[in-house]
Amino acid sequence: xxxxELEIHNIRGICDLLxxxxxxxxxxxxxxxxxxxxxxxxxxxxxxxxxxxxxxxxTGDIKLEKHGTHIDHKPxxxxxxxxxxxxxxxxxxxxxxxxxxxxxxxxxxxxxxPYLDPILSIAARGQHVLTRREILKYITAEPSNRAQEIQTIxxxxxxxxIRKTLVKVENSCEKDFDGAKKALTIAVGEITATIGxxxxxxxxxxxxxxxxxxxxxxxxxxTLNSAEVKANVVAPVFQAKEAPVNPSELKTHIENLxxxxxxxxxxxxxxxxxxxxxxxxxxxxxxxxVRSLKxxxxxxxxxxxxxxxxxCPLCDRPWDTSQLREHIQQHINEAELAQQLQSNxxxxxxxxxxxxxxxxxxxxxxxxxxxxxxxxxxxxxLELWRDNLDQIVELLVNPVEKYKTSEYTTTKLRSMLAVPGxxxxxxxxxxxxxxxxxxxxxxxxxxxxxxxxxxxLGSYEKTRDLLMSNALIYNRSAILHETFIxxxxxxxxxxxxxxxxxxxxxxxxxxDSDESTFTAEIKPDEAGLDFTVDFYGRGSHPPHAMHSExxxxxxxxxxxxxxxxxxxxxxxxxxxxxxxxxxxxADHRKQxxxxxxxxFPNNQxxxxxxxxxxxxxxxxANIVDSEGMIQFYNWHVTTGPQVDFQADIWGRIDTDLxxxxxxxxxxRLRQNGEQFFAMVCxxxxxxxxxKLSGSYDFGNLLDGAIGQYRRLxxxxxxxxxxxxxxxxxxxxxxxxSIVTEIYERTNAEKWPxxxxxxxxxxxxxxxxxxxxxxxAFRDLYGVFICSKCSKLLHLVTANGKQESVxxxxxxxxxxxxxxxxxxxxx
Amino acid sequence: MTAQQDQxxxxxxxxxxxxxxxxxxxxxxxxxxxxxxxxxxxKGRLDSxxxxxxxISIEPEEPPCV
Numbered sequence: 001x002x003x004x005e006l007e008i009h010n011i012r013g014i015c016d017l018l019x020x021x022x023x024x025x026x027x028x029x030x031x032x033x034x035x036x037x038x039x040x041x042x043x044x045x046x047x048x049x050x051x052x053x054x055x056x057x058x059t060g061d062i063k064l065e066k067h068g069t070h071i072d073h074k075p076x077x078x079x080x081x082x083x084x085x086x087x088x089x090x091x092x093x094x095x096x097x098x099x100x101x102x103x104x105x106x107x108x109x110x111x112x113x114p115y116l117d118p119i120l121s122i123a124a125r126g127q128h129v130l131t132r133r134e135i136l137k138y139i140t141a142e143p144s145n146r147a148q149e150i151q152t153i154x155x156x157x158x159x160x161x162i163r164k165t166l167v168k169v170e171n172s173c174e175k176d177f178d179g180a181k182k183a184l185t186i187a188v189g190e191i192t193a194t195i196g197x198x199x200x201x202x203x204x205x206x207x208x209x210x211x212x213x214x215x216x217x218x219x220x221x222x223t224l225n226s227a228e229v230k231a232n233v234v235a236p237v238f239q240a241k242e243a244p245v246n247p248s249e250l251k252t253h254i255e256n257l258x259x260x261x262x263x264x265x266x267x268x269x270x271x272x273x274x275x276x277x278x279x280x281x282x283x284x285x286x287x288x289x290v291r292s293l294k295x296x297x298x299x300x301x302x303x304x305x306x307x308x309x310x311x312c313p314l315c316d317r318p319w320d321t322s323q324l325r326e327h328i329q330q331h332i333n334e335a336e337l338a339q340q341l342q343s344n345x346x347x348x349x350x351x352x353x354x355x356x357x358x359x360x361x362x363x364x365x366x367x368x369x370x371x372x373x374x375x376x377x378x379x380x381x382l383e384l385w386r387d388n389l390d391q392i393v394e395l396l397v398n399p400v401e402k403y404k405t406s407e408y409t410t411t412k413l414r415s416m417l418a419v420p421g422x423x424x425x426x427x428x429x430x431x432x433x434x435x436x437x438x439x440x441x442x443x444x445x446x447x448x449x450x451x452x453x454x455x456x457l458g459s460y461e462k463t464r465d466l467l468m469s470n471a472l473i474y475n476r477s478a479i480l481h482e483t484f485i486x487x488x489x490x491x492x493x494x495x496x497x498x499x500x501x502x503x504x505x506x507x508x509x510x511x512d513s514d515e516s517t518f519t520a521e522i523k524p525d526e527a528g529l530d531f532t533v534d535f536y537g538r539g540s541h542p543p544h545a546m547h548s549e550x551x552x553x554x555x556x557x558x559x560x561x562x563x564x565x566x567x568x569x570x571x572x573x574x575x576x577x578x579x580x581x582x583x584x585x586a587d588h589r590k591q592x593x594x595x596x597x598x599x600f601p602n603n604q605x606x607x608x609x610x611x612x613x614x615x616x617x618x619x620x621a622n623i624v625d626s627e628g629m630i631q632f633y634n635w636h637v638t639t640g641p642q643v644d645f646q647a648d649i650w651g652r653i654d655t656d657l658x659x660x661x662x663x664x665x666x667x668r669l670r671q672n673g674e675q676f677f678a679m680v681c682x683x684x685x686x687x688x689x690x691k692l693s694g695s696y697d698f699g700n701l702l703d704g705a706i707g708q709y710r711r712l713x714x715x716x717x718x719x720x721x722x723x724x725x726x727x728x729x730x731x732x733x734x735x736x737s738i739v740t741e742i743y744e745r746t747n748a749e750k751w752p753x754x755x756x757x758x759x760x761x762x763x764x765x766x767x768x769x770x771x772x773x774x775x776a777f778r779d780l781y782g783v784f785i786c787s788k789c790s791k792l793l794h795l796v797t798a799n800g801k802q803e804s805v806x807x808x809x810x811x812x813x814x815x816x817x818x819x820x821x822x823x824x825x826x
Numbered sequence: 827m828t829a830q831q832d833q834x835x836x837x838x839x840x841x842x843x844x845x846x847x848x849x850x851x852x853x854x855x856x857x858x859x860x861x862x863x864x865x866x867x868x869k870g871r872l873d874s875x876x877x878x879x880x881x882i883s884i885e886p887e888e889p890p891c892v
Binding site: 156158159161162164165166168169172173469472473475476477479483484486487488490491492495 | 837838840841842844845848849852854855859863872873874875878879882883
């Protein structure tokens with residue numbers, strides 16, 4: 001996007017202003033408080049509907065509708081209109097925004113909206129403006145703040161949002177997986193408790209089922225499957241009349257539970273727990289081991305992702321495939337200790353949770369009977385015990401994350417494993433069973449057992465399928481998350497590397513004279529972004545640690561331009577630099593000019609400055625032409641700034657003279673003359689009487705400029721003669737006469753002897769006396785400017801020797817080097 | 827994809843597309859899941875926990891019996 005026209009009404013210190021940069025660079029300069037930054041604020045408002053300067057820390061009481069308008073003006077009177085050209089859109093369009101409805105951007109052509117949207121999106125991130133405040137964000141900020149600022153500007157917050165979501169997805173899937181794992185442990189416990197075995201083995205369970213089927217006269221089944229457990233088994237005829245209670249099975253459960261409560265059994269369990277907590281403490285107190293465990297999965301994933309492209313899937317850098325495989329394998333080997341530890345933890349926690357699940361399944365059976373019997377106290381004791389054991393099983397599902405050994409001490413664990421009062425309660429339930437349920441026949445018992453195992457096997461099959469499905473989904477979520485992180489790191493690294501390379505390249509262009517080997521590092525570190533720069537080959541330091549403020553300003557500009565280039569290429573060409581070279585010295589500012597001209601020829605710059613020298617340097621370096629030089633001065637609360645369009649200087653002086661206003665015309669000529677001849681002195685490298693104050697007046701600068709011009713012209717004539725270029729000599733001779741005549745008409749030579757015509761007294765001249773002076777200076781300006789390319793003449797030197805005077809298009813080209821003695825004439 | 831094509835995309839787009847490309851062809855991620863994730867990325871819905879879980883829970887269709 002380029003700015004063709006900008007019209008401002010009643011915004012931030014400007015009453016009415018129309019600028020017509022026509023897509024070219026613009027320099028707005030003027031003293032502090034002259035209203036320059038209001039132009040920046042207005043463009044900001046036009047593109048974003050807000051004014052950045054009125055937002056952020058310490059701006060709580062500042063409101064756009066109250067403080068965005070020019071003082072004493074209503075929001076409906078504050079408006080900005082612009083004509084802009086947009087990439088890929090055939091015609092420039094007009095856009096408008098009013099402070100009354102800041103959220104609404106009006107378009108002259110609604111069809112252009114989709115083309116303008118990407119530009120507005122970039123502007124919304126503040127990408128189009130660099131102010132001194134922004135420089136501080138990049139250079140002196142803490143790494144975390146810098147990361148946030150740069151992520152905002154690069155629009156990569158979306159990546160962080162997705163990462164957070166993927167973490168949540170993985171956590172949620174892990175939770176479901178853990179839940180299914182626990183459910184399966186319990187389902188297995190219910191089967192082993194029913195059968196009375198220590199561990200679940202298909203062959204054992206199948207044999208148990210077939211034994212009972214045989215008792216009921218059914219053939220054995222070949223596979224263990226809940227649907228087949230009772231297939232072709234005829235139920236005993238009395239089965240329906242009896243309660244579904246198997247007293248001998250219940251008795252076995254109670255005997256097992258009592259055995260579990262024995263001191264010997266609890267000691268054995270606590271010994272396994274002691275081994276487990278030893279391993280857990282090793283992992284939990286050593287973050288490196290936890291990291292190794294995490295990295296193990298990462299490297300295993302990496303080795304899986306290696307293909308024939310010769311690129312590492314973890315860092316996206318080129319690698320020899322076999323070397324890469326070896327390198328990653330080495331990392332995997334280093335994580336072996338962690339892996340060993342993990343398998344010990346898995347083994348012990350599985351052993352413990354298996355024993356507890358078996359007990360939980362038995363408690364459940366006994367609890368049902370206690371409820372039927374109305375044994376409230378016993379039921380309550382058993383429930384407390386069940387809840388304690390359930391809590392331990394929950395810890396053992398993911399012990400590294402959940403089992404806090406300091407919280408669950410051995411003493412606490414002992415009391416949870418063997419709750420006081422449970423054993424007598426079990427005795428009372430046992431007594432109740434003996435009295436309430438008479439012994440049943442073996443066939444009835446077999447039928448009841450098959451019924452139970454059928455249900456429990458069904459539950460086992462269901463939870464096993466769920467676990468497999470959850471494991472797959474959890475695995476997918478982990479791979480998705482890790483692949484996203486790997487890709488993010490790889491893309492961001494490549495992005496930051498390219499930004500760094502461009503930053504270093506730009507900075508070296510400005511500081512080639514003293515830091516030609518300058519280097520920098522920009523790299524993400526956890527949530528922050530580390531930024532260090534080389535200090536004259538003496539190591540890397542934060543940018544504001546060793547370098548001067550001027551160097552820091554240069555770094556801010558270069559980093560901003562490198563970032564802007566990355567993000568706005570082909571979308572937004574307008575770059576606003578708001579008073580950003582405050583601390584950069586004049587020599588390095590020249591280099592900044594060269595940088596803008598050489599490295600960013602396709603951008604449109606709007607540069608504001610309070611510094612006349614910098615403004616002149618920009619003009620002299622042709623960053624901006626005379627039409628683009630706008631001076632703000634004499635700001636007043638009721639009128640805003642007075643604006644001087646340098647390109648139209650002669651038109652404005654003519655207008656003053658038509659109104660007989662010699663005073664204004666003379667002031668304008670003198671002020672403009674000071675700027676103009678300062679630029680001439682700079683481009684011709686003219687000596688000027690040195691003043692410590694740095695305030696060179698019109699007379700000094702004019703003397704310097706005309707004196708140097710004449711010396712160079714004489715040198716050019718001499719050189720032309722020495723080479724025998726008579727025609728060239730004649731032309732230079734004629735030019736000399738013309739310049740002498742014009743200079744005489746300015747009366748400048750008579751100023752020292754006739755104070756009445758001195759430029760200090762121009763304001764007192766009559767219009768007829770001043771008119772010829774204006775004409776003479778208009779002609780004198782033309783002496784220093786090429787009529788074809790409109791650029792100032794400049795002196796070309798090599799190794800300290802003056803070689804030529806020329807303009808940009810070379811229509812004017814004076815050779816200053818005379819023929820050496822003995823060389824042939826041309 | 828050429829470097830220029832990559833440059834023309836936003837950075838989040840590059841990350842998402844490259845990540846999905848890395849998952850393509852992996853046994854754990856059948857085509858149906860990749861398609862669904864691409865669809866979510868296109869709609870800007872990769873910040874939805876529910877949508878992602880639904881996508882990665884898709885079971886591949888069994889080939890028809892012949």
